[in-house]
Structures are given as C-alpha cells and as structure tokens.
Amino acid sequence: MKRLSSYILVVVIFFSILNCAKRGTPTGGEKDTTPPQMVKADPPMFTTNYDNQRIRIYFDEYIKLSELQKQLIVSPPIDQGGYVIRPQGTASKYVEINIKDTLQENTTYTFNFGRSIQDNNEGNPYEYFTYVFSTGNYIDSLEVTGVVKDAIKKFPDQFVSVMLYEKNEQYGDSTIYKEKPTYITNTLDSAVSFRLANLRAGKYKMIALKDVGNNYTFDPATDKIAFVKEDIVVPTDSIYELTLFKEIENFSIGRPGMISRNRIAFAYTGLPDSMEIKLLSSKPEGFKEKITKEKDKDSLNYWFTPIDLDSLQFEVSKGTEKETFTVRKRKLPKDSLTLKPNIRGSIVPGKRFAILSNIPLEAKDESLMSLIDKDSMPVPFTTMIKEEDGELQLEFDFETAPSQRYRLALLPNAIKDFYGDTNDSLDFTLSTKSLADYGNIRVTLQNVKQYPIILQVTVEKGEVVKEIYATASQPEYSFESLEPGKYYIRLIYDENKNGQWDTGNFLEKRQPEKVYYLPGDLKPLRANWDINETFILPEE
Template sequence: MGRKILGFIFLFIILLVSYQCAQRGTPTGGPKDITPPKLLKAEPANLSTNFSEKKIRLYFDELVKLKDIQKQLIISPPLKYAPILSPLGGANKFVEITLKDTLEPNTTYTLNFGRGIVDNNEENAIPFFTYIFSTGDYIDSLELSGVVTDAFNKKVDQFISVMLYKIDTSYTDSTIYKRPPNYITNTLDSAVIFKLKNLKEGKYALFGIKDAANNNVFDQKTDKIGFVEDTINLPTDSIYLLNLFKEIPDYGVAVPSMVASNKISFGYYGDGSAISIEPINALPDTVKSIVVKERDKDTLNFWFTPFEMDSILFSITNEQLKLKDTFNVKNRKVAFDSLKISMNQRGNIEFDQPINLQINTPLISFDTTKIKLMDKDSVPIVHTITLDTLENQLNFDFTIATGQNYQLDLFPGAITDFFEQTNDTISYNLRTKSPADYGNLTLNLNANTIQYPIIVQLTNEKGEVQREIYAKESQSFEFINLNPGKYLARVIYDLNGNGKWDTGNYLKKIQPERVSYYPTTIELRANWEKIETFNLIE
C-alpha cells in the first residue's frame, strides 16, 4: 500500500515537472524581425585599389543566404565567366565570391547584389548592396542617372538592364548585338529610376534592354530596347530617358511543318506581306493548293488536297527583299483538318466591336439565302455580309440596338470551303443589355497644341483595347454604351497617319510614336454619364 502511494506521488511529481517544462517552453511571441543583415567586414576591404585577389568574403552580423542571386547580381563591367558564389541552398555568416575571369587593368568593378542577400529567418534583404574595387590606383567616381519608361504600356517591366558602352575604335552600332557593355545596372521591382556609378570619363552610348536571356546583349526577336540617340559625354549632370519598345523583327523564315494531312505551316518573322510559297517538285494534276495567312499569327498555311507522297520541296521567296529559302517538308501521319466555324462574339455582344464568323479552313464562298438574322420577335434584320479573304472570315454589318436579342442561323450549305466541305445547321444567340446597364464616358483633351491625327483608346487594366476613336482634327471623344468597369485611356500620336501605333527601330535611329496615358484609372458604373479632362503635356 505504501509503495502504491509512493508511486502515485512520483507520477504526480513527473507530471508537474513536465507541465512546468512545457509552460517554460511556450513561445511568447514578440515583434517581427524587419532588420536586414549588416556587413561587419569585407576581405579585401570594400573600395580596395590595386585589387588582384581571386576570392572575396563578405562577413555579416547574422546568418544570411542568397536569394534569386542569378537574377539579382549585376557585375559591371560584365565578366565573361560567372563567379562562383556561396552559400547556395544554405545559410552562413559570410558570402564568398570566387572570380574565374582575368580582370582588366586599371578598371573599377562594381558587384551590385540587388536584393539577393537576405537573412536566414525572415528573408529581410540588404537593398542594393554593392561591393566595389579597382585593379588600378583609384576608384572611378563619375555617375549617370535617368528614367526608364515603356513606349506603349503604362507600366514599365521589371529588371530592365541599363547598359553603357564606351565609344572607341572598336565600337559600332552592331556592338550591342555582340558583346556585353562596359557598365551595367538594372532596375528592381517597380523602380523606373536608374543610376550608374563609379564610371570613367569618356564618350558612351546608353541603352535600356529587357534582357529575356540574361546574356547582356540585345536579341531583337525577344528583347525590348530603348536608346539615347546622342553621345553621352561624361562627366554630365543631364538626366536621360530610356523609352523601351519591341522592334518588328528582321525578316526570317522558320522551318515549316506538316501540321495536318492537308496543311503545311510556314512561320516567319518580320514583314511577311511579300512572301510567296511555291512547290519546286511538280504536284499531281489532281492536287489543288492555296496559301492563306493564319489569323492573328505570323504564319502562312499551304493548304492542299492530300495525296501519296514522301515529301514536298518548297521555294519561299520574299519579293521585296529579293531573298529565297528552300525547305524540304516530309510527310507525317497527321489528321485531316476539317471545316470548323466559330463566332468572334458569343452571348452578350459589344457595341463598336465587329461581328464575324471565323473559319479554320480556306473560305471559298457563302450563300446569303441560307443565312438568316432575326430579332427577338423573329423579324428579319437588315444586314450585309462580306467575305474577308485576308482574315478568312465573314463580316456582318447591321445596326445593333440596346436591350435586344438576335438569332443568327446558318442552314446547310451556307458556307463552302476550299475542300468543298459545307456546314450543318448552326444557330447563334446574341443579345445586348438595356441602356441602364451601360455607362457613357466623354474625354475632353486639354493642351495648348495637339498634332493631329491622333488615336484615343480605352483599354482594360490588362492593356487590351476596348474602344478607340481616330481623329484628324479637334473634337469631343464620346464613348457610349460601355460595360461597367475600370478603364485606362491613352492618346497615340499617329505621326505618319497610318491609323495605328508604330514602334521604333534602333539601327534606323527611329523612336516609337509617342503615347500619353491618362494618369489614373477611370471607373465607370452602370447608368453613369462621366466626363473627364485629359491634360496633355506637349
């Protein structure tokens, strides 16, 4: 009995001690750590001269790690071989950089880590931390600053590389395509201001690049570019603007591919308006063929009636540039691409937006007697239909009323394609909302002088055009029957009068056409009449 009592007492003591230990270990919380790591020392010291080391160590007051360092670290001038960095995938109280390059003599180097060094727990970054050294007797100290904008979009891309090339006997306009710059920095997050530091006196060319491949050179097919036309003379106190745009690529043809048993696709770059495609080897007399541009793509499709073959040899000629390419396309076991019809607007239709039937195979003819358009009371609607051979579609034109329902019927044989395929019965139901479901917006442009013609556009927040008005002279810009939502407004200065925005070209020294954005988002609600004044800065 005494042993049982002692056992109970012992168990009670164990439980009590465990409870107290558990209580002591309960976290009590506290303020979140928002302090970034601090550099304690560097070996060799920051701002060292006559630098000749291969390794650099940066010691911090807490455990640090490297985050997105391949994107964050910018070395100026760029090195041919990327340095070895540690720790990778772990944490340490120091960051080690092992240089693999032979450094240039009498040159100031800057290692800008961006936000790539963070503490181990909360990932607080040391913003724009830099380590600088010189292989010569002094540190270069000149600076250059400026602003990055996007020529067409309101929002500027992140991580724009700002590049400075020294103009010497080896520099040409094509240098930017071939080798990295002498100095480089980049913008981070949503920043639009840049500053290049520790520069040497001299003459330079200044560029901004959205460097898709992160290779520190300009690739016309993938990169945006902005350039300053004038030579930069350092030292300078000027503030420079880099307005980025995507060039129309130089003409080129991709390797064609047989994508269906009756279709071979030829992709191209640049202007394809003067391309002709011809089979070199003779096709059987029973084979018909036609070339049609694919809608919304830089692709030409060679359509043909299928036949037994191993391959077809093609000649692709750009008549304007007098260029010719030859491709051999081998036969593949792929399905026949048959007739499919779709409508560009379904359900609720938008005012001032075209209504068309889009066909995937080459459209040859249509029969208006087999196409009916009626309103909700089954009253026929007066309309016209036109065949658009460039877009391979049927365009419908009729007066669209608010609060109305429409039914479009295609009866068998209404549409005939290149392969003599016809449609079955198809019905589309379309409708518009009542006037009270829409809003109206009037934009008044305010400027001392405006150079016409201009294009005034409303876009959604993604930059997709919702409405536009082309003007050759001063007028009020009224956008009626708009869906409720948030809009951006912009003015395109159509200098060449071709009815669209034109991009720039670096080698031709052409800047893109100017675009002005309304400073804030315009919110429009149902049954609203809104008037906004757009102040344009000339």
C-alpha cells in the same frame, strides 16, 4: 477550520497551475522586420589597388541568397564563370566572392546584390547592397541617372539592364550585338529609375535591354531595346529617359512543314507583307490553292486541294529574298470544318457577331440563314467572308437594339469551306444589354503638338477596347457604351500617318512613335456612369 485551510490550499494550487499554464503559452513575439547589416569586409569596402582573388563580406546575422542570378549585377561585367559566390543554398554569416578571371587594370568594379541578400529567418532583404573596389589607385565616383519607360505599355518591364559602352576606336553600331558593355546596372522590381555609379569620365553610348538571355548583348529575336541617340559625356547633370521597344526582326524565310493532309505551314520572321509562295510542281486540272495568315504565329498557311504527288516543290520569295523548298507529303488526317461564335454572352455595342472557321470559307448562302428578334420578327442582315488578324470568319452585319434577344439559325449547306465541305444545322442565341448597363468616357485634349493622332481606351495589359483616329482637333473625344471596369487612356502621335503605332529600330537610329498615357488612374467605370477627363499632353 481544518477543512477551510484545506479548501484554501486547493484554490491556491489551482490558480498557481493556471498561471503557470498561461506563462507557458508561446506567443511568438514580434515579427523580425530588420534586414541584415554588413559588419566588415575583407578586403575593406572601397579598397584600391585590389590584387586578391577572394572577398569576404560579413553580416550581423545569418543570411541566405535568393535569386542571385537574377538580382546580382557586376559592373563592368565579368565573363560567366569568371567569379564564384558562395555559400548558396545554406545559411551563413558571410558571403564569399572568388574571382577567377583577370580583372581590367585601373578599373572600379561594383557587385550590386540587388535584393538577393536576406536574413535567414524572415527573408528581410538588405536592399541593393553594393560592394565596390578598384584595381587602380582610386575609386571612380561619377554617375549617370535616368528613367526607363515602355514604348507602348503603361508599365515597364522589371529588371531592365541599362548599359554604357565606351565610345572608343573599337566601338561600332554592331558592338551591342556581340560585346559586353563597359558599365551596367538594373532597374529592380517596380522601379523605373536607374543609377549607373562609380564611372570614370569619358564619352559613352547608352542603351537599355530587357535582356532575356541574360548575356549582356542585344538579341533582336527576344530582347527589347532602348537607346539615347546622342553620346553621353560623363560627368553630366542630365537625367536620361530611355524608351524600351521590341524591334521588328529582319525578314527571313523559314522551312515549311506539313500540318495536315492538305495544308502546309510556311514559317518566317519579320513582316510577311508581299511574301509570295509559288508551287513549282505541275498542277492537275481544277487544282485550287489559298494562302492565309496563321493567328498568333509567324507562319502562313498554304491550303491546297488533293494532288497525286509524293512531294511538292515551292519557291518562296519577298523582295530580294528567294528560296526553293521540297515538301514531302505525309499521311496526315484531313482538316475537318469547325465553326464557333466570336462572342459568347452579350453582343457589345460596336462589335459585330461572326462565325469563326478553322478552314478558309469559300461560299455562303443567305437564303439558308434566318435572324429573328425576341418577338419572332425577322431582322435584316448581310454577311461577309473575311480574314482579319489571322481569323477566318463569316461576319454578320445587322442593327442591334438595347435589351433585345436574337436567334440566328443556319440550315445545312449555308456555309461552304475551301474543300467544298458544308455546315450542319447551327443555332445561336444572341442578346444585348440595356444602355444603362454601360458607361461612357469623354476626353478633352490639350497641348496636342501634331495630327493625326490615335486616341485609345485600353485595359491594364494594353489591349485596345476602342480607339478614335483624328486628323484634326476635336472639342471632345467620346467613347460610348463601355463595359464597367478599369481603363486607361493613351495617345499615339501617328508620325508616318499609317493609322497604327510603329516601333523603332536601333541600326536605323529610329525611335518608336511617341505614346502618352493619361497620368494617374481613371476611376473605375461603373454602369450608367460618365467619366470626363482632360488630358494635358506634355510640351516638348
């Protein structure tokens, strides 16, 4: 009996320890998803006749400020350094605004914190918290709403500033380049809509900026812009649509510089069409020169054969623009011929194989080239030396067949560059896929208001995969042999009939050419699959 009692005691103690261990295991509890809330403000929200320098806003828990410079919008804008917000970098139960600038009389001010106020532990944001006060005896309460879209991309940029400029005696077309707006707000995150609140009645000019410099003024070199052509009269029930575009800068000539022993880069802004580069220095007999566009850079390459001078003098001109430059020669290495294929892997239907060169090509000898298929049968081909989109290349034109392999061989001296250098032996293995490896997209259009149009298949970032230029209505538009993947369909009204999309210009009061995307998302295109879509254009 004594033994049994001892045994029971041991068992009880064991389970007691086990239960204590279980109770002591931390579970962490449920995650806090509640954002902080304002408890009070000093002075209170919507204070009128404001004449203090300090505002304190208190919250129900410890908060932190995240990306304040990016998120905070003060309307009307206050000059940089005109206010200080603290604490930053530490947790606190309040936010303090110290105003150092002189505020405008009879004006309603808003401090929109966006998503910058977050609880200290989990980072839950107090969405778009706004503190409002007035230096006058009432709070302005009118508002304007609208949406922002991109002129050419399917999805607009984030954090686009939407601005109103009062149309008074001081306003002119140059105002947006040098003056801050009367009112400002932002689109935040993935939102495309905006709301300009606490406005006073009046007539305004509305613009939007992707304000890269964050200085509330338009810099055409970096910023995108959108504008409403007509004046905005507040109050209004209209909902405004702003189309954001990047202007082409006015042409200007930059300073040239030596890139290699026999190449000089001539920088520019704007469009280089009809830009002329003329060598004023004396040229030796047999001297050669060539000008090409540098890929993905705003510069032209001036290639020249050896010349026994310490410096070269040039005249660069376009239209009425004309400048003279002296370029001192430097001891730099010579460009060496480098050749590489434009396609790695399979040849995509509709795209030609080409050999890309880093130096302009001068000549080619097709007798030193051969192309055979997988059965070692010769394949007829032709070649062409081209410069396309800044790429120097030798393009091959031959008929491809599905599920085929090709071998392209170039013997030495088949290609000669601008300096007279030639290639070593080159060997390329090319292939094509089965037609069943590709898919097709067919589009029917409705409500097209005018022709010509450019109908394009693009990827998410806007790169064009295929396009059709149509000058009249067609029953169907077919895009054949596309790689499996996710695509978008867009239509461009080619108003000036130049075969490409054209951007807008603020000073010329010209909007960009209209672009429409097929609403929603296409189902991902699969191999050996057809997608049929009806694209209904909006009636305007």
